[in-house]
Structures are given as C-alpha cells and as structure tokens.
Amino acid sequence: VSVRAPPTLTDGVLQLDAFTSADVDAHLAGEDGEHARRFGWWPASSTTDTVGHAFGRWERDWAIDGPTRAFAARIGGDLVGGCELRQRSKGQYVLAYWVHPPHRRKGYATRIAALATTYAMQELGASSVELQIEPDNVGSLRVAEKNGYQAVGETIEHTDAGTRRLMLVYRRTRP
Numbered sequence: 001v002s003v004r005a006p007p008t009l010t011d012g013v014l015q016l017d018a019f020t021s022a023d024v025d026a027h028l029a030g031e032d033g034e035h036a037r038r039f040g041w042w043p044a045s046s047t048t049d050t051v052g053h054a055f056g057r058w059e060r061d062w063a064i065d066g067p068t069r070a071f072a073a074r075i076g077g078d079l080v081g082g083c084e085l086r087q088r089s090k091g092q093y094v095l096a097y098w099v100h101p102p103h104r105r106k107g108y109a110t111r112i113a114a115l116a117t118t119y120a121m122q123e124l125g126a127s128s129v130e131l132q133i134e135p136d137n138v139g140s141l142r143v144a145e146k147n148g149y150q151a152v153g154e155t156i157e158h159t160d161a162g163t164r165r166l167m168l169v170y171r172r173t174r175p
C-alpha cells in the first residue's frame with residue numbers, strides 16, 4: 001500500500017490540488033439546488049458540519065491510500081469546483097465533478113474531467129474510469145462525450161435522500 005500526497009495538476013488554465021480547511025466556506029457557498037439534486041441529497045443541503053466531515057474523509061483517504069481522491073479545482077487561486085475519484089475495485093474508478101454556479105458554462109468541468117481521468121489512468125493505474133449521469137443532465141453528458149467517455153449501460157442509484165433513480169453509465173478505458 002503506497003501513501004500518496006495530493007499532487008497539483010494543471011492544464012495551464014485550471015489547477016487541481018487538495019482541499020484545505022480554508023476552502024470550507026467557498027465550497028459550501030458553491031453548492032446550489034442543482035448540485036444537491038445531482039448528488040442526491042436534495043431537498044437537504046450541505047452544512048459546515050457535513051462539509052467538514054467530507055473534507056476530513058478526503059484528507060484521511062489521501063493520507064492512508066483510502067478509496068477516494070478528491071481535488072479542489074481553482075482558477076487563479078479561486079475555488080471554482082472540484083471532483084472526486086472513488087475506487088470501486090482494483091483498477092476501476094468512478095469520477096464525479098462539480099462547478100460552482102457563477103463558473104459554469106466556461107469549460108471548467110471539461111477540464112476537470114480531463115485532468116482527473118488522466119491522473120487516474122497514469123498515476124493510480126486505473127484501467128477504466130466511469131461516470132454516472134442522470135439522463136437529463138445535459139451539461140454533464142457533454143463533459144463525458146468531450147472527454148471520450150462512451151455510454152455502456154444504466155444503473156440504479158440509491159440516493160442519500162432515500163430515493164432510487166436511473167443513471168446512465170459512461171466509461172473510458174485506458175488505451
């Protein structure tokens with residue numbers, strides 16, 4: 001088991017690095033109803049406590065080589081979103097990403113997915129990365145297509161809000 005420190009990844013425009021406690025307020029402020037719906041906890045919303053818990057888990061997982069690899073996404077130092085790679089089984093990861101409302105439709109999710117997918121395949125040894133996307137999440141479907149992900153099927157998600165919903169599964173396989 002290798003212990004990994006969070007790296008800094010960049011494409012020259014957007015930077016991915018570790019969340020820190022200084023990001024809690026901006027992360028919380030960046031969650032709107034759309035975000036809460038897509039991640040399955042709406043009508044609940046995140047709180048300082050739940051964000052603190054998530055940040056603690058992400059930090060611990062980096063330190064102990066746990067199942068998640070979370071990244072803060074920054075443009076010129078400002079937090080604009082983030083992503084989480086979650087290991088499902090050996091060589092298989094699921095990627096989720098989000099962009100704060102004022103920063104959407106600028107190509108940032110496309111950049112986040114590109115950096116995170118390359119990182120998973122080159123540094124974590126992922127043979128495949130999957131996305132689970134609601135059929136009406138047009139923006140996320142475009143992010144998948146633009147990053148070379150292909151539709152491979154469907155899955156039922158059990159949400160934090162206690163509902164079940166159909167998700168489309170997209171996969172990119174390491175060449």
Ligand SMILES: CC(C)(COP(=O)(O)OP(=O)(O)OC[C@H]1O[C@@H](n2cnc3c(N)ncnc32)[C@H](O)[C@@H]1OP(=O)(O)O)[C@@H](O)C(=O)NCCC(=O)NCCS
Pocket residue numbers: 034035038039096097098099100103104105106107108109110111131132133134137138139140142143146
């Ligand atoms: C989905 C989400 C991540 C997209 O982020 P983004 O930074 O706006 O995406 P991009 O700017 O990279 O857009 C990628 C493409 O989708 C299009 N797009 C983005 N949002 C769209 C929308 N709401 N409706 C239609 N098209 C949209 C963009 O125009 C772009 O297409 P183009 O390159 O053909 O012009 C963002 O809306 C979000 O955080 N939503 C809430 C959380 C979420 O849904 N996460 C994904 C879970 S699977």
